[in-house]
Amino acid sequence: MGTYKIAVLPGDGIGPEVTTQALRVLERVGARFGHTFQTTQALVGAAAIEAEGDAISDATMALCQESDAILFGAVGGVSRYEGPNSKVQPERALFRLRKELELFANLRPVRPFKALLNASTLKPSILEGTDLLVVRELTGGIYFGKPSEIRQTPHGLEAIDTLLYSEGEIERIVRTAFELARGRTKKKVTSVDKANVLSSSRLWRRVAERVAADYPDITFEHLLVDACAMHLIRRPASFDVIVTENMFGDILTDEASMLAGSMGMLPSASLGTRQTAHGTFGLYEPIHGSAPDIAGQNKANPIASILSLAMLLRHSLSLEAEAQAVERAVEQVIDAGYRTEDLQEAGKTIVGTEEMGRLIAEAVTATSS
Template sequence: MAACAFSCSSAAAVKSAVFVRGTESLSVGGKGGRVSIPSTSLSCSFKALSARQHGHCLEGLVKHTVQGEGSCRRKSMAVVRASASETSEGACARSYKITLLPGDGIGPEIMKVAKEVLKMVGQQEGMELAFEEALVGGAAIDEYGNPLPDSSLALCRNSDAVLLAAIGGYKWDNNTAHLRPERGLLGLRAGLGAFANLRPATVLPQLVDASTLKREVVEGVDIMVVRELTGGIYFGQPKGFGVNEAGERTGFNTMIYSVQEIDRIARVAFEMARKRRGRLCSVDKSNVLETSQLWRERVTEIGKEYPDVELSHMYVDNAAMQLIRAPKQFDTIVTGNIFGDILSDEASMLTGSIGMLPSASVGESGPGLFEPVHGSAPDIAGQDKANPLAQVLSAAMMLRYGLNEPAAAQRIEATVFNVLDKGYRTGDIMSAGKTLVGCAQMGDILLHSLSQSTESHAASLTA
């Protein structure tokens, strides 16, 4: 596994113009936090969030430790990795262990595309990518009677990054709770400590008309939803089924957040907002819920550390409405687990399709988890109709946020951009005058376009 060090100052260390615009650097975990998302300058921070020189780099997201200025110069980047090996060209190869979790439904179809794209971009960027696959969700229930076998979690934990497709399907919908695919996903997120879920919703110019909303409403939308992922009502105890005084069956869950859980996700969100357009909207239901009252109080308190970020608060019901009414008012949104689940799905429709939205889930230590926002789409599984772009873009987020390989990430994003520019569309984003393709064909087109990409071409899209 890669233990790396890097210190780069490259114009080619790309700022993505497309999907994570302006979010080049982000430290997770607050003061003393251990995860840093790479910046355009590819220097890392640790402890003091503002100390973005070189020095400490994250242990955590990529389990890397900085060892000083790189001695291997590749293209315009100075990169050194403890495990770097010499390639036949004498260039430094960075080695990464990536666990792939294809999961269920359309998962295997879209993962196949993403894997091929990663293989090609790995060659182009001089990375050694070692892939291992494991079962999770329904596929793991079928094989092992467990939606998250210990072996799958162990493999993930021992990776540099985890790329998940999606889990779930009709077949397992009536299983008892511990034998549901969703339980595997939640266990994975918790098991990796991936508490911060970054869900960008960016309307690409090519897809403005794919949205069900009016062009003038969605054009230019660029929102980052920062969703708390390992707390709240999803994990609160007690939960279960019972019987009330009238003898009726009941079901109950507990929505609970601790100060520490709120503070750390708030810091992630403030950092994110600071790197974007400097506006953070915290979404809660503090007019009703005590959990939300604490949430609002703590977010306001943490906000004092970020005087440069404009903080606002909004009730979740209003936020759901405002996202449709005037989505451009939002820059960065921070919210709890269940509100984030719902709002990010809603935000996906601004962009045309949930099939376009990637996500990154990161924690204070351990590898990050990268997955599309969408589910296993059982209604179209096995029909070659799935849009693989959210999966491919999740792979790009993995490269940028999980492996600190922004040039490779940007190369993928530019390729997606190009393919859309040329008019290729899967069914979910199809519009008049465009060319309808299936999942596999979209993969072939991506590979063809990627094979023709050059660094200068990729960089020109971000200029």
């Protein structure tokens, strides 16, 4: 029994739709387990730009600081705020949250449901046994390095981006990966880099080797990012924990999402070192974008948002039984043959966003511990 404060930032596109279903499930969790979840919603992304003049306001940042966790929807996909000429872009909200709240570790689990093995473009025999976790460094690297600009030269335009990592930034993310591996079955860490080309990756590899020496119980290997991209398709079940830098992680996790059949199935957590009274403070969001092409049509898959809620319960609120109840509810609904449009399969029942959320919420109540 407890009281928990959650900042809810639905955002743009399908963000509000999928977040609504996650909150529906949260309400059932509270009723079943006797918890009080105090949720406060605020604008973020294009919705915040239009109402408040910025992708995220100082007041919303303060709300997040005062909460135990953040449940995030999606931002972007609004054409008038896209492109290099836009003064304020919706995605700035996420960058600010990650940077100012020091959420340096992005966790993206990939475990295809047995009932959805045919939803992937890969053979079920290749997918079987896949249960991996990508740990992506989130606040450094080329996305944050300066200078980053397009500039005029006597010979025409040129562009520059800066890929910068400090020893400390590398060590804390690699150590996070090893600590997570200790709690998993395979107890294996794969460090992914491009050490045959990039100086930043050569430092990454050096630091990773040093950290690995502190974890003799964990199997450790290096893998070049291009080889990792290949092996994710060829032998995904061989991986356990993958740790890598910001851009590589961004790309590899989108690739890995197809192992589960749809980006609409995959949750994520962004964590730092800050501890609240209940657990590790973090931001939780589906890995998919705002999908403006299907927004408002009751077509979006809310499962990634609901599974992100399960991660929130586990990591930020230390409610393991509650997290497992949500995950079992999702699996039960999938096993019963219900699918959203992104997972169409012959002989299965296609339902909309709201219906999928309702089914999972009801399963939370019905599922025994």
